[in-house]
Amino acid sequence: MTSAAVPLLAGLTAKARAAAHARSSACPCGATTLADRPDGLVVRHADTVAKAHAPGTEPAELAGRLSVAARHPDILLPPLGRAPATLHGRLVTFWPYGAPVDPDDPDAAPWEAAATLLARLHRTPAPPGLPCMRGPAKAARAVTRLREAGPHPAAAPVLRAWATLPPWARAEAPMPHAGTLCHGDLHLGQLVRRPVDGPWLLIDVDDLGTGVPAWDLARPAAWYACGLLPPEEWTRFLAAYREAGGPAVPAEGDPWPALDVAARALTAQTAARAVAKAAAAGRPLDEVEQSVVDACDRMATVPPQLAQEHAK
CATH class of the missing domain: 3.90.1200.10 (Aminoglycoside phosphotransferase (APH), C-terminal lobe)
Structure with missing residues (x-):
């Protein structure tokens, strides 16, 4: 991670923590970075995942995509809310945590x-x-x-x-x-x-x-x-x-x-x-x-x- 991305990670972690505790008082220790790529930084805290989307992501287009996921929860993991937040110039969305495919199996x-x-x-x-x-x-x-x-x-x-x-x-x-x-x-x-x-x-x-x-x-x-x-x-x-x-x-x-x-x-x-x-x-x-x-x-x-x- 570049030094310029450190404030984004800190802010995203804080937002994930706040979103998690708005839904549950349970708090496992710390937060986990699930992905750190130029097109997306993803942080998990408790049962909540926060994602900072790629720079330049169009708010209206992202909102439309979030709406599709919210309407079809039997196909797509639904977001926690349909309106993206903003952090250090990046759009941020929140999601419930889901268990991924095991790459070792x-x-x-x-x-x-x-x-x-x-x-x-x-x-x-x-x-x-x-x-x-x-x-x-x-x-x-x-x-x-x-x-x-x-x-x-x-x-x-x-x-x-x-x-x-x-x-x-x-x-x-x-x-x-x-x-x-x-x-x-x-x-x-x-x-x-x-x-x-x-x-x-x-x-x-x-x-x-x-x-x-x-x-x-x-x-x-x-x-x-x-x-x-x-x-x-x-x-x-x-x-x-x-x-x-x-x-x-x-x-x-x-x-x-x-x-x-x-x-x-x-x-x-x-x-x-x-x-x-x-x-x-x-x-x-x-x-x-x-x-x-x-x-x-x-x-x-x-x-x-x-x-x-x-x-x-």
């Missing part, structure tokens, strides 16, 4: 729950005025950071793969048929249980909005294509999504024409972040990072499949 990963929640989210009508899902914009920023990171031998295949994508996947044009309510940044870290033995819920509404639903399936699809997700886990995820009536892929047959573009974009985004970090640290890529760069190298030689509705 991959066999217990809730792939079926994640897929079912996504399908239910995708079938939920999006309210008027909700902003676009931010997935493609985040991918484009990762590629921009790669270009700004300086020369690295692994950058070229990533940029070649990125260049094969249609403009909407590079955030250079509107997403086609983008009226579906989407999470925008789905991975297993975006699920919690509340209570700890209760049902899984989705968290993190920062990227929530309307868009192409295939984007929400793209990260596990990309991991599967890169050999990072076992085929049986991908099959469980896809089968559960279809069983729950998810609209991102056809109910039967080959799902890949619907997923290929988004999966390629997420692969390029992951590789761009990895290469940029390696370049900044002056280190070689590790095995996982190299696998996504190798996937980009392969992608650059084969045009992406385009689903019928995406090709219009």
Whole structure:
């Protein structure tokens, strides 16, 4: 954490403590920092979590996303209030604490729950005025950071793969048929249980909005294509999504024409972040990072499949 962020952490901790004691007199010792990234600082105190959102977050857009979470507590963890606070120029929201997925127990990963929640989210009508899902914009920023990171031998295949994508996947044009309510940044870290033995819920509404639903399936699809997700886990995820009536892929047959573009974009985004970090640290890529760069190298030689509705 930079010295400039220390006052933000102290203030956020104080706000989390105040919000927690407004709901309960119980007070476990101290506070815990759950995340410390440029796009979000997250602090837990007792049963309350406070999040400072990324600088420049639009208040109206965040309020709209919070409203969606509040209206659908069986899909998304509902916030504690719908109006963000302000702290050191950052918008702050409050949430009940939920137990996350255990990263040390991959066999217990809730792939079926994640897929079912996504399908239910995708079938939920999006309210008027909700902003676009931010997935493609985040991918484009990762590629921009790669270009700004300086020369690295692994950058070229990533940029070649990125260049094969249609403009909407590079955030250079509107997403086609983008009226579906989407999470925008789905991975297993975006699920919690509340209570700890209760049902899984989705968290993190920062990227929530309307868009192409295939984007929400793209990260596990990309991991599967890169050999990072076992085929049986991908099959469980896809089968559960279809069983729950998810609209991102056809109910039967080959799902890949619907997923290929988004999966390629997420692969390029992951590789761009990895290469940029390696370049900044002056280190070689590790095995996982190299696998996504190798996937980009392969992608650059084969045009992406385009689903019928995406090709219009």
